[in-house]
Amino acid sequence: MTTSLLIRKLPEDVKETLAKAAKANGRSTEAQARSVLEEFAASWVAHKASDWEFFERIRTELLDGGIDEDEFQPMPRDKNEQPRPVDFE
Template identity: 90%
Template sequence: MTTSLLIRKLPEDVKETLAKAAKANGRSTEAQARSVLEEFAASWVEQPKESMYDFFTRIREEVLEGGIDEDEFQPMPRDKNEQPRPVDFE
């Protein structure tokens, strides 16, 4: 089954870039947009979902690689009565 998709307020520079890519690939702008969306959807499904541990580990590594000293990268002190904010993962 196929469906139509209308994209409103697409920035002009994005539209121009899409048109240039379409011309370079010998496609219509519509076919190029379809290809970009299909490739994105396929890669989204294939990539494993990152666990929260992996997410925070990656952030820590990137921060430390960016020049932050290990001693500077410590949890902020918390009031004993303060509760962590709830996080919505969806």
């Protein structure tokens, strides 16, 4: 499934940089923007996964080190967690 996204108040210099990158990569500005967003989304998912693995390793080491399970209760992981909104204004 695909969807559309409208970006308001994009600074002109960002649009120009995106257009230059698009030209250098032999694609349209829209295709370049899509590529940038896809790469960001993939890195976001990878980063979230690595964060989870990092904290899971800490949890395991703490429990193996003698901390009682009752003393260490991690927050449940919400698999539908979304990034918090960012307001640049």
